[in-house]
Amino acid sequence: MEQIFLDWARQIHKEHPVVDAHFDLAAEVYERRLAGERNVVEKRYLPCFRQAGLNVLVSSIYVSDRDLPEQGLRRALGQIAALHEDLEPVKDQICVVTSKKGLEQALWEKKIAVLLSLEGLDPLGSDLMLLRIFYDLGVRGAGLTWSRRNAFATGCCKAGEFREIPGGITELGREAVRQMEALGMWVDVSHLNLDGFKDLCACAEKPFIASHSNAWEIHPNYRNLKDDQIEAVAARGGVIGVNACTLLAGPDLEQLCRHAEYLAARAGENCVGIGLDLCRGLYETTPRIHFETENDDLLAHHGEMEQFTAMLLACGMREEAIIGLLGENFLRFFRQVLPET
Numbered sequence: 001m002e003q004i005f006l007d008w009a010r011q012i013h014k015e016h017p018v019v020d021a022h023f024d025l026a027a028e029v030y031e032r033r034l035a036g037e038r039n040v041v042e043k044r045y046l047p048c049f050r051q052a053g054l055n056v057l058v059s060s061i062y063v064s065d066r067d068l069p070e071q072g073l074r075r076a077l078g079q080i081a082a083l084h085e086d087l088e089p090v091k092d093q094i095c096v097v098t099s100k101k102g103l104e105q106a107l108w109e110k111k112i113a114v115l116l117s118l119e120g121l122d123p124l125g126s127d128l129m130l131l132r133i134f135y136d137l138g139v140r141g142a143g144l145t146w147s148r149r150n151a152f153a154t155g156c157c158k159a160g161e162f163r164e165i166p167g168g169i170t171e172l173g174r175e176a177v178r179q180m181e182a183l184g185m186w187v188d189v190s191h192l193n194l195d196g197f198k199d200l201c202a203c204a205e206k207p208f209i210a211s212h213s214n215a216w217e218i219h220p221n222y223r224n225l226k227d228d229q230i231e232a233v234a235a236r237g238g239v240i241g242v243n244a245c246t247l248l249a250g251p252d253l254e255q256l257c258r259h260a261e262y263l264a265a266r267a268g269e270n271c272v273g274i275g276l277d278l279c280r281g282l283y284e285t286t287p288r289i290h291f292e293t294e295n296d297d298l299l300a301h302h303g304e305m306e307q308f309t310a311m312l313l314a315c316g317m318r319e320e321a322i323i324g325l326l327g328e329n330f331l332r333f334f335r336q337v338l339p340e341t
């Protein structure tokens with residue numbers, strides 16, 4: 001990579017918002033704190049976040065098959081608690097936000113704003129009334145399901161096997177969408193299957209996102225979006241975050257650039273963002289998940305985001321498009337969806 005592009009990328013990261021719309025931070029912090037580690041975010045992540053000029057991070061709350069169904073609720077609550085505890089000593093630098101006002105204040109004070117999102121409604125079991133509890137705990141987004149079937153919807157594939165499983169959104173899932181939209185939570189379609197995607201298009205009244213999914217045409221995988229899905233997310237004012245896992249992107253950063261270019265061409269420059277889905281940290285704490293998926297990250301940590309930006313510049317993507325992709329587009333979406341206060 002030529003130095004001129006790296007310098008240019010660094011400048012963009014310094015001057016414009018940087019958003020990662022998907023990172024399993026809460027799950028990892030929970031596992032590490034359970035093992036006795038403390039100040040996980042401060043020691044392991046803050047320097048890399050700062051290097052990337054990161055402004056907003058969506059932390060997913062992810063419960064693995066191992067803990068479902070009985071331990072799902074406990075794990076999800078534990079992850080939220082663990083993240084709050086871990087961020088307490090560094091709250092002047094990074095904090096959970098739950099409203100537009102909180103987001104603006106964090107941006108103004110140059111703190112990293114963390115938004116919480118459930119990666120699947122599994123912790124609710126089939127008790128939709130618990131949705132409000134998670135909202136009250138600060139959760140502002142959710143996918144109906146991870147790559148599995150639950151009471152609300154069916155995932156895009158059988159986890160670890162990558163074969164499509166049939167079944168769309170259930171009646172309870174439709175009611176969940178209604179309630180999420182009424183509460184002020186965004187719906188995330190990453191991990192939803194084809195039938196479910198169609199069902200959501202029929203019942204959703206507000207824009208929805210695909211926080212960490214790439215383009216099927218560039219790399220066929222059930223987790224990636226087909227052209228009509230890309231267009232449907234964009235037509236409703238949603239945003240698609242490019243995913244830096246080899247499983248979904250392909251073998252190298254050039255391939256990730258191709259996904260970004262393809263999505264920008266199909267969805268429009270205003271509808272593409274970043275949801276890196278960096279997994280190495282979580283895999284370290286729960287090796288079994290890694291064993292099931294055989295996956296790796298194209299970026300070792302957030303500090304390497306500049307290399308991706310530099311590569312997009314070298315590929316000839318317009319600077320305005322890169323600024324949108326890097327953060328402006330997701331930021332616009334969150335400002336639109338989050339409650340005022």
Ligand SMILES: [Zn+2]
Pocket residue numbers: 119190191212277
């Ligand atoms: Zn995911």
